[in-house]
Amino acid sequence: DTGVSQDPRHKITKRGQNVTFRCDPISEHNRLYWYRQTLGQGPEFLTYFQNEAQLEKSRLLSDRFSAERPKGSFSTLEIQRTEQGDSAMYLCASSLGEVAGTNTEAFFGQGTRLTVV
């Protein structure tokens, strides 16, 4: 297994443009999570899916943000009308069931670094 894959790794965009990121979880992992990490801070939870259902969204996820996982496999995170404050590393993780099970854990991708200029 190649682990959690995120694309692109880096994205530079102009303020006001829309961007979309993709996350491919580990195959058969039913849970998928999105986090945002700014410099010097820990990852902040944005949202998570169980299969194709989006079960929880953080208040950090403004109306400009939308995430989908249409077939319960890969997921996309779209940011509309980007702002400079959206510049961050966007992390994706996946797990098979709950993250604190005896034999389960959340595996993280390397992230997509977004820079809004």
Add this chain to the structure above:
Amino acid sequence: AQSVTQLGSHVSVSEGALVLLRCNYSSSVPPYLFWYVQYPNQGLQLLLKYTSAATLVKGINGFEAEFKKSETSFHLTKPSAHMSDAAEYFCAVSDRRASKIIFGSGTRLSIRP
């Protein structure tokens, strides 16, 4: 709401010295607790987790952490630091549904030769 507080944004130790990274949690219910490590340009990797079995949890790379309910702490230790331990370390907590993980702000560990 659950949260964790990591004391010290930067810790520096000499190679071979004890590593101690501090974490205190806040939770109204018994939590699940985690330590993750992030090396430069790499994803987060799980070091260890506490899920209410043994209070002393052993992880990878010689790290361990002890859950102390009376102190609401989950400090990470390693007896002897190695240069390869230099990284960012995150303490994290999850609720009993284990639905999502809430991270602390991180501690950057530097190792002096």
